[in-house]
Amino acid sequence: MIRDTEMLNQFLHSIAKFVNERLVPAENKVAENDAIPDDIVQEMKDMGLFGMTIPEEYGGLGLTMEEEVLVAIELGRTSPAFRSLIGTNNGIGSGAIVFDGTEKQKQTYLPKYASGELIGAFCLTEPDVGSDAGAVKTTAVKKGDQYIINGTKRYITNAPRAGTFTVMARTEPSIKGAKGISAFIVDASTPGITLGRKDKKMGQQGSHTCDVIFENCHVPAENIIGGVAGKGFITSMKVLDRGRLHISALSVGIAERLIDDALRYAINRTQFGKPIAEHQMIQVMLADSKTEAYAAKCMVLDAARQKDLGNKITTEASCCKLFATEMVGRVADKALQIHGGAGYMAEYAVERLYRDVRLFRLYEGTTQIQQMIIARNMLKDFQ
DSSP states (O other): OOSOHHHHHHHHHHHHHHIIIIIHHHHHHHHHHTSOOHHHHHHHHHTTGGGSSSOGGGTSOOOOHHHHHHHHHHHTTSOHHHHHHHHHHHTTTTHHHHHHOOHHHHHHHHHHHHHTSSOEEEEOOBTTBSSOGGGOOOEEEEETTEEEEEEEEEEEETGGGOSEEEEEEESOTTSOSGGGEEEEEEETTSTTEEEOOOOOOSSOTTOOEEEEEEEEEEEEGGGBGGGOTTOHHHHHHHHHHHHHHHHHHHHHHHHHHHHHHHHHHHHHOEETTEEGGGSHHHHHHHHHHHHHHHHHHHHHHHHHHHHHTTOOOHHHHHHHHHHHHHHHHHHHHHHHHHHGGGGGSTTSHHHHHHHHGGGGGTTTSOHHHHHHHHHHHHHHHHO
């Protein structure tokens, strides 16, 4: 749902200009230094990008789902590291509080997320817990008016610079599975928290992840999100539905960037006496890529509109995540192929983007998890 078409178009135009004039020229520097320049981070704060999905009453822009995916597509036309920095504040880092937080929790944290003063991180994955989120081993034992958290979380996006962690921990050890899990807001300065070293990754330099270790970490009971124990898994699933649509839209944006780069190269590169863009086999790869990107975009926009209408879109979000993230991998492969040997060289963005997009098929639920969710819901609806 688009609330004001003119205002949204102005915002999208400003983002497109920011991407083209500031972010794209900085891509190589970010990759080489594994860091986003401070002046760019400040510009992102000034544009309100840290609070796009946070309700207006808490200082954010309050974008609808449809508006959010359109913005994500624009941000997808550059290195995903830039989007990753603001992504947790707009998604998994703040979403649990937006959806299920108490009014006090919202007033305390959301304005700081919206301004970029605080970076939020979402702690679900563990060394032995990834796809099976209901098997969380991190414990939270109640003692008086506090909980004592112990456990290790792994691959936590933005953890090295996070101000708060949304932590999924088992508060009811006697209850197996998802029902015994609660969600906590944990200040990063709380004694007992240790950060592991930054992970050395295949791609997405400038976007940082690391382990977060909790050792006898005392957290006030009032920091349970929503004030109710045992609801953490349900909260995390709400967050992931929206996050999957966001990643799907981001995949569309990157696919469009890859297609543009491949087309430009094909027009300028000459072989056998003519631009390779005039060779039929190159045209087939370009056409297939364009078709797949368009199909994914249509899926994402449709699912976003359904969510804005209040419809349950768990299946549709998984369909989008499955198709769009697999699609961008295929598009990246074709784009590199069109570049030929040059595509394997760091001189061209396709070499970096080819590595960057591989992650999209893994986080927010792997491709195989999306297939399981879709099939499970199909069987449930049939009965």
